[in-house]
Amino acid sequence: MARKRKFGRPIDGVILINKATGMTSNDVVQKVKRLFFASKAGHTGALDPLATGVLPICLGEATKFSQYLLDADKVYESTFCFGVATDTCDSDGQVIEQVDASALTQAQVEAALVQFRGNIEQVPPMYSALKKDGQPLYKLARAGIEVEREARKVTIHAFDILDFSAGAIAQAKVRIECTKGTYVRSLCDDLGRLLGFGAHVSSLKRVATGDFLLENAYSLAELTEERGEEKAEVLDHHLLATDAPVWRLPKITLDDDSGYYFGRGQAVMDKEVYHIGEEGDTVRVFRAAGDFLGLGEITDDGRVTPRRLVVR
Structure with missing residues (x-):
């Protein structure tokens, strides 16, 4: 049997939506998916239909880190x-x-x-x-x-x-x-x-x-008007980075070799670990070129072991 074709493009990031009253949070997710022609999206804490206000929507690989916003104040x-x-x-x-x-x-x-x-x-x-x-x-x-x-x-x-x-x-x-x-x-x-x-x-x-404020959010009407008849890419400049939900976590940058092995699920040793945190700390891991690789945990022997990887 042929595999079902996946709808949308693999776009990653976070968009802050100013939810209107009368809509469910899932309504917002589905509309954002269509506006950005995204293959994957999810919200970060439901709002009642009556409620309005900031509703961060994670797209693509950013959905892997949505729990951090669910847990936020x-x-x-x-x-x-x-x-x-x-x-x-x-x-x-x-x-x-x-x-x-x-x-x-x-x-x-x-x-x-x-x-x-x-x-x-x-x-x-x-x-x-x-x-x-x-x-x-x-x-x-x-x-x-x-x-x-x-x-x-x-x-x-x-x-x-x-x-x-x-x-x-x-x-x-x-x-x-x-x-x-x-x-x-x-x-x-x-x-x-x-x-x-x-x-x-x-x-x-x-x-x-958390740190995401209503004043920085966009209404669906604003995004719909901006896109008009254009392709979804016209809205991409509004997206926050894939690591936006976890931006407060310490950041570690690996060289190309270590980044390669980390991205394939292997723990790696790096001298920067000793300056970033302690055993058990969760850190954001980047490649030297600037790519966000995911979250890692510092181990007792000074390595960083993968905990949540970004797939590209």
Whole structure:
């Protein structure tokens, strides 16, 4: 049987997308693949359809290092509405409770936020992509089934009010700096419960993923307009390097011979190792010509052994 022909070109790198509301993260991935005519692409941490903001998309060999962005800290700006609770904890859901929140003050919200800073545990919402016995929780929730979810440890580095509006439906615009796996909708729901009012998220924007900022991201509309009727290569200048997800890791440059053997999966000895790190450290490995070869680990005898290789 003939091998199925692979769609697209082997283009490598990272593109920062400013995701629009109403789209799933997978929608964005598929559109980026078509715009760049890429054979392989993947996102680095899903955003809810309601959410907007920075969504790094890895193309080609860069997908091998996407986990580093999945694990990176995130920064969000969100609007919490107090007085109305929904089944999804956001404005896309059905209203399940409504009370007058006119008595709520900014000072009360400020005081309550103290309990949500630092290391906390939160229970993921039913409307999430987490799985229970192989089934996404959101599918169970749509079927009216609620299951017990185990609390997860997350760290909230900062949780601050940017603006507050009192009223029957009080609103607080907040900024949250947090570790991976934090559910802003759960923070909102838990905060509302603590204050005695139902609450939901009416807007959510991710302004940073690790070192990647929203201000440097492109909308799909901008990229579509720029490409027009041209070939996909016209967009390549927007791509960050293949090693962008791991750029903070120490860099080691091998001579041509060592680079050759490293690229074929063999551990190599190099005098530069002793100046770069210690045993067990992960490093970015380059060939003298400038090619990124992948990630290596420093061993106890001063060698660099391959851990994740770029294939060319």
